[in-house]
Amino acid sequence: MGRKPCCEKVGLKKGPWTAEEDKKLVTFILTNGQCCWRTLPKLAGLLRCGKSCRLRWTNYLRPDLKRGLLSEDEEQMVIDLHAQLGNRWSKIASHLPGRTDNEIKNHWNTHIKKKLRKMGIDPLTHKPLSTAEEQQEKKKQVSKEPEPKEEDKTMTRTLFDPMAMMNNDNIDGFSIDEVPLIEPYEILVPAAPSTSSSSSSSSSCSSSATNSSKFLEDLHYFPVDFEWPSDHTTTDTDSNNLRLWNIDDFSSWDLLINNDDDSDREPALHSLPSPLIQNPTMGVDYDSWTYELL
DNA sequence: AAATGGTACAACCGCATCTTC
DNA sequence: AGAAGATGCGGTTGTACCATT
Numbered sequence: 001m002g003r004k005p006c007c008e009k010v011g012l013k014k015g016p017w018t019a020e021e022d023k024k025l026v027t028f029i030l031t032n033g034q035c036c037w038r039t040l041p042k043l044a045g046l047l048r049c050g051k052s053c054r055l056r057w058t059n060y061l062r063p064d065l066k067r068g069l070l071s072e073d074e075e076q077m078v079i080d081l082h083a084q085l086g087n088r089w090s091k092i093a094s095h096l097p098g099r100t101d102n103e104i105k106n107h108w109n110t111h112i113k114k115k116l117r118k119m120g121i122d123p124l125t126h127k128p129l130s131t132a133e134e135q136q137e138k139k140k141q142v143s144k145e146p147e148p149k150e151e152d153k154t155m156t157r158t159l160f161d162p163m164a165m166m167n168n169d170n171i172d173g174f175s176i177d178e179v180p181l182i183e184p185y186e187i188l189v190p191a192a193p194s195t196s197s198s199s200s201s202s203s204s205c206s207s208s209a210t211n212s213s214k215f216l217e218d219l220h221y222f223p224v225d226f227e228w229p230s231d232h233t234t235t236d237t238d239s240n241n242l243r244l245w246n247i248d249d250f251s252s253w254d255l256l257i258n259n260d261d262d263s264d265r266e267p268a269l270h271s272l273p274s275p276l277i278q279n280p281t282m283g284v285d286y287d288s289w290t291y292e293l294l
Numbered sequence: 295a296a297a298t299g300g301t302a303c304a305a306c307c308g309c310a311t312c313t314t315c
Numbered sequence: 316a317g318a319a320g321a322t323g324c325g326g327t328t329g330t331a332c333c334a335t336t
Binding site for chain 2: 014015016017051052055056059060102103106109110
């Protein structure tokens with residue numbers, strides 16, 4: 001008697017998400033918050049399994065995501081963290097606000113691995129390649145010996161970790177679980193005096209509902225026959241910035257929201273806390289997010 | 295211009311872990 | 316305590332895009 005599959009696979013859609021599905025998912029989550037991924041697809045009218053919805057949201061649709069290639073600093077941080085944590089991508093991602101584990105994993109596999117190899121560093125051990133190769137050889141010869149314990153592995157990685165070397169006396173105090181993630185409801189906080197505190201927990205089903213009500217109102221002004229760009233997931237690898245959708249893709253939407261008569265309908269921008277608009281380090285460019293999502 | 299190969303990234307799969315009853 | 320369900324995580328795959336031949 002095995003466990004039931006996470007969802008009824010029959011009749012469920014797989015593969016790339018369409019703009020329409022994205023819209024449904026975003027609308028639902030902004031209305032109801034993130035709750036119960038299993039039931040979400042049904043409630044949102046999506047023919048997807050909950051898992052797929054969660055991934056789409058966390059890796060692509062979340063408003064607090066940074067897009068674009070990792071900066072040099074971020075890349076170095078990934079390398080340092082990888083030296084300490086190994087392939088614990090979610091832990092690594094928790095140190096890089098706006099970055100997802102999937103994104104970091106992909107970047108590691110496609111860019112950093114090669115880079116390190118070019119530099120003569122083994123991306124697995126973070127040791128000089130020659131040494132690592134020797135070790136591989138030894139490992140083959142002594143393959144009967146048991147695997148080193150997890151702590152030992154970490155120690156080995158740390159040995160060649162510049163960050164750890166610099167902060168040697170801080171290693172023990174360096175908690176990887178202490179960096180908070182920005183939640184959507186934390187971003188879409190209305191500037192208007194709020195009756196309820198914005199602190200509290202992140203587990204509510206309706207946490208973002210009120211915060212985004214204005215935003216959702218604005219959704220109603222979305223052109224019914226608006227044509228979502230089919231290549232909205234296309235990345236511009238020639239520039240440093242990836243994109244979800246080009247600003248030009250939204251000319252009709254842009255026209256709509258910038259209509260002089262309806263200038264106050266611009267999606268909830270006024271209600272966004274100014275630090276979020278002005279502070280790029282928050283990883284949220286509200287303007288672009290609005291356009292990207294819609 | 296077409297074919298081919300390489301690269302990058304979104305999405306899926308299966309297992310692990312956590313939560314609830 | 317342990318079974319079942321829900322969620323999270325890491326590895327892998329599929330495919331679109333780009334460069335080269």
